[in-house]
Amino acid sequence: MEQIQGTKRSKQRERIFVTLRRTRSHPNAEWIYERVRHDLPKISLGTVYRNLHVLKNQGKIRELDFGEGTRRYDAFTHDHYHFICEECGTVKDLEVPTQTDINERVKTIVQGVVHSHRLDYFGVCSDCLNKV
Amino acid sequence: MEQIQGTKRSKQRERIFVTLRRTRSHPNAEWIYERVRHDLPKISLGTVYRNLHVLKNQGKIRELDFGEGTRRYDAFTHDHYHFICEECGTVKDLEVPTQTDINERVKTIVQGVVHSHRLDYFGVCSDCLNKV
DNA sequence: ATACATGCAAATCATTTGCGCAGTC
DNA sequence: GACTGCGCAAATGATTTGCATGTAT
16 A cells, blocks of 8 residues: 555645535635634644645646636546636536547647646626626 | 727836737746836836736736746737646647637536636647657 | 826735644554 | 654745826826
């Protein structure tokens, strides 16, 4: 049961990961911090950030940045796209089949290797539409 | 010759816009600041940031965020996608025909309005491939 | 004249980091 | 025991903002 790259287990990291798994809200570090604090009152925000990096490097979570000034995190299980509401900032997962062939399409233009792509949709969600 | 929304002309803003127009490098505020400083030595970084916001709100430039911790700017003339090299961070414009119909595809899922989408490709550029 | 823009410096805010101690293997 | 992770607090770095003054209309 060797572990990846000298990484040791820790309660903090596990709670952070589980917390992220259990939400669909793509939260930021602060939100996760407040959440995990219920179980581990002494945890620090720095630890949250450090572990988010570790989890990201392990490929267990994804870091999202929509240019709001704060980064969001996502415990994804499979590739998917996002829809961002321009009114309320909510991020929704889109269960659209992702097209891997879309990478091939630009390979010739780029003249390099294309690993992945990211597709974000912007608009106004149904909740915000109904508010008006 | 009324101007949009009580915005007055300024040398600083014009230089910033022209500078951005003349590069394909998707620079950040700091880079623009250093560049514009050649012509306007007394300009301040704060002014650069303020004007980038103005230009963005006027729809003349676009703000990009690839989660590097700094925002990049792009004086786009038409919609296009981006390729980001994971090695050197270079951003390249992709002259691929953008698919507007791609918005329609998710409209039913989102149950809201879809204004636009953004498609970023990640990989390794030809320069970095050759370096190895 | 009046509103908008600037330069400067200080403030803010998210994120990172150094350090001495604690937990895991 | 050696190494990794933690909490705390201080540091960093990008971006924002208050203010007195300058500029465009």
